[in-house]
Each structure stands twice: as C-alpha cells, then as structure tokens.
Amino acid sequence: MEEKIISGTGGFINPQKVIDQVGLKEKMTVADFGCGHGYFTLPVAKAVGSEGKVFAIDVLTDALEAVRSRAQLEGAANVETVRGNLEMLGGSGLPDGSMDLVLLHNVLFQSQEKPAIIKEAKRALKIGGTFILVDWRKDNASFGPQGGWRLSFDEARNMAQEEGFVFRQAFDAGEYHYGLIFIKP
DSSP states (O other), X not given: OOOOOOTTSTTSOOHHHHHTTTTOOTTOEEEEXXXXXXXXXXXXXXXXXXXXXXXXXXXOHHHHHXXXXXXXXXXXXXXXXXXXXXTSTTTTOOOTTOEEEEEEESOGGGOSOHHHHHHHHHHHEEEEEEEEEEEEOXXXXXXXXXXXXXXXXXHHHHHHHHTTOEEEEEEOOOSSEEEEEEEOO
C-alpha cells in the first residue's frame, strides 16, 4: 500500500504516519511548535477531535495565516494560531504546565538556541505530558534542506534528557527524519 504524503512537505515526511505512532488521543491539548504551514496541525486537530485543542505556534505571520485559512476550510474549529518565539522561555505564550503533548518537528535544525526551545516545550507541558521530537537526520544530509544545524539522533536524545525529559522510545519518522518520544517527569 502506498503511503499518503501530505502536499507541501516535499514528500519527505508523512505526518499521519508520525501521528499514528505517538499516542494522540481525543480531548488532548497539543502545542504544534514551529507549525509552519500546518502540515501536522490539521491532522493533529483531527486526531484530538472537536473536544481537543491544538495551538499552532510559529514566529512567521504568513505561516500562521496559512494555518488559519486551512483550518477554516477544513472546519477545524479546535485550532488556535499563536505568534511566538520558541527560543525564549515563555515565548510560546502558553501557560505553564498546560499541554498534554508538545510536537516539535523540523525546527531544531534551524536554530542555534536548541536547549531554549526544549526548555520552552518542557515549561508548557503538564507533568506526565509527552514531548515528540521529529527532525532531519544528520547522517542523511544529502536530502532535505541544506545548511542549518542538524543534530544526530543521539545528540537530540541527549539534549532533551539534559533538560530533564525522560526518553521513552524512538519511532519511525521516515527515511530522512528521526522521531523521539519523551515524558516530562
């Protein structure tokens, strides 16, 4: 069976494949950190259902406008867009300990402030909440965006653990990405 790739991802990642592996449930409150144009936001909104909530957070206003438009077109009333700077503590604008799950995908490779972003994810999560980290593999740098500051699987896992997250497991995020699941103790 052929995998369905959501348009706009460049064919490099299948958001639904990721979502199916990370324990999303109806009624969850989720933060999509660095949401971009919403390739994960809308499938996550569907997974958490009308009683769940997804906060799509990005620094780029045009990206948030694209998410807002797509959410309206798809009738996803459970999506709220937030302009925020994830490299600052409190920069997401979310209350402390308010999220069941934080999804951080394809963001760390773009930043030199990686620990700050992970700290912000931890701050926003409830105790026992789940932190999902998906990013470009460092060992397969011939594909995807060039430049940036990619981390290896081990570097990403160690960085999150240094911020106090407990590593739960890795998951298949496709050929060009790694996927990690952590819990906030």
